[in-house]
Amino acid sequence: MTQNSNMNSKLPRFPEPLWRETDLPSFPKLKQDLDVDVAIVGGGISGLTTAYLLTMEGVKVAVIEAGQILNGTTGHTTAKITAQHGLIYDEFIQNFGEETARLYYEANNRAIDFIRNTVADKSIDCDLSKEDAYIFTNASNKMDSLINEFKAYEKLGINSDYLSEIPIPVKSQAAIVMRDQAQFHPLKYLKSLVQSITDNGGAIYEHTTAVNIEEGTNPKVITRDGHKVTSRHLVVASHWPFYDMEGFFFARMYPKRSYLIAVKTDKEYPGGMYINAEKPTRSLRYATYNGEKVVLFGGENHKTGVDDDTMENYESLAQFASETFGVQNILYRWSAQDPKTMDKIPYVGPMSDDHPNIYVMTAYRKWGMTNGTNAALLIRDYILERETPYKDVFKPQRFHANPDIKKFISINQDVAKHFIKGKLEHPNRQPEDLNKNEGAVVTVNGKRAGAYKDDTGEVFVVDTTCTHMGCELHWNNGETTWDCPCHGSRFSYKGEVIEGPAETPLKRVNEK
Numbered sequence: 001m002t003q004n005s006n007m008n009s010k011l012p013r014f015p016e017p018l019w020r021e022t023d024l025p026s027f028p029k030l031k032q033d034l035d036v037d038v039a040i041v042g043g044g045i046s047g048l049t050t051a052y053l054l055t056m057e058g059v060k061v062a063v064i065e066a067g068q069i070l071n072g073t074t075g076h077t078t079a080k081i082t083a084q085h086g087l088i089y090d091e092f093i094q095n096f097g098e099e100t101a102r103l104y105y106e107a108n109n110r111a112i113d114f115i116r117n118t119v120a121d122k123s124i125d126c127d128l129s130k131e132d133a134y135i136f137t138n139a140s141n142k143m144d145s146l147i148n149e150f151k152a153y154e155k156l157g158i159n160s161d162y163l164s165e166i167p168i169p170v171k172s173q174a175a176i177v178m179r180d181q182a183q184f185h186p187l188k189y190l191k192s193l194v195q196s197i198t199d200n201g202g203a204i205y206e207h208t209t210a211v212n213i214e215e216g217t218n219p220k221v222i223t224r225d226g227h228k229v230t231s232r233h234l235v236v237a238s239h240w241p242f243y244d245m246e247g248f249f250f251a252r253m254y255p256k257r258s259y260l261i262a263v264k265t266d267k268e269y270p271g272g273m274y275i276n277a278e279k280p281t282r283s284l285r286y287a288t289y290n291g292e293k294v295v296l297f298g299g300e301n302h303k304t305g306v307d308d309d310t311m312e313n314y315e316s317l318a319q320f321a322s323e324t325f326g327v328q329n330i331l332y333r334w335s336a337q338d339p340k341t342m343d344k345i346p347y348v349g350p351m352s353d354d355h356p357n358i359y360v361m362t363a364y365r366k367w368g369m370t371n372g373t374n375a376a377l378l379i380r381d382y383i384l385e386r387e388t389p390y391k392d393v394f395k396p397q398r399f400h401a402n403p404d405i406k407k408f409i410s411i412n413q414d415v416a417k418h419f420i421k422g423k424l425e426h427p428n429r430q431p432e433d434l435n436k437n438e439g440a441v442v443t444v445n446g447k448r449a450g451a452y453k454d455d456t457g458e459v460f461v462v463d464t465t466c467t468h469m470g471c472e473l474h475w476n477n478g479e480t481t482w483d484c485p486c487h488g489s490r491f492s493y494k495g496e497v498i499e500g501p502a503e504t505p506l507k508r509v510n511e512k
Ligand code: FES
Pocket: 466, 467, 468, 469, 470, 471, 484, 485, 486, 487, 488, 489, 500, 501, 502
């Protein structure tokens, strides 16, 4: 047996994040029309923090969530609370100037301070700890980028150091460290905010899918069941916006998946949060599980819907854990996805100049704890008409010639490629060829379809045409889902929507 297959046998059979053990309250489905000051679509960190901030100021708020709150990307995060979002500050200075880079840093620092102060004020027991954040590299061709990033830190006055060694047993030639960042248990923290929302009169509805918006002075969200939530301000916090207006968000963002495992290790973890500069990505932090320290190993990022064997990503992380800290037990494995914008800065603010009361908050590039909290603070400032210096940096209507034009072309060429490639595929497998727990693209009645055979031998066949804009879906064996390479929609093997922008389930295919 190879070392890799040993690691494979240690991986939990089903994906489940460490955080989801938290006992969260549940909320009813919306069964009537509502009239509120602010309607928020999406129950992740940004939607719920916005609701918390507004209800604290006496604003009447309703949150509607298509599934369960905190079960999307927020429930699957690494939960690092840091303004160190990879190697970005030198790039931001080069592309947008020092002032924009400084404002981006300050806005994320404001988010860190807000989380710290909220935890202290409300005495939230959420394992919040102060940690240094490191970017390290063992690749000679990344050394210049690392040095330039450190120079950018110095220009921006960031409390940081350049190091030739890091305190973890991972090979590294150099590192930069941003001091006094933080980490926490995201769901314990947000559970407390949810309690405050309802204590302050806010309403939360789960299993309530928003399918459309009626624009106007009093914008309305329309739900799948035909109910209307009328508001003065409407916030789209649904991860990938379910509603596009003329913002063309679909053409300006692309989704990336990443993977995590929680490991009881042989070696003691010294503290700190780490990420490397090169590929494949390796990210580390610790968490507390049943009173013991466990290490979260993350990475293996790729575009959604393009990787054929996603279990290999977990196996690579397990191998890395084994080679560095040693593996006693792999407790959890899970994955997440987040969209990226063309210039790497999230879109936060009014969706269009013509509709200043409909807002979007999206594309956190996997740094959602700070970017999502910053987005909530900004949307609060818009709605309560407060001045902040940060609005223009995140404004969704911005367009930078560099790097936007190049990236815009490559994103949309890629979508076109996937659209056509999927249509031309003629798989030669049939549903009856599948083994138990296997999924694949098959041919049924002469047409492309997707089939999965479960533990009991029951076969589920779906139409693999994405219900968003018609791209062909890929099988994801790590999560047993159908994933879209175009804009990242994901569906269960039965065809139910797991992640948008798609709102409509896949068609089930009759094999007869
Ligand atoms: Fe847009 Fe599938 S998510 S076509």
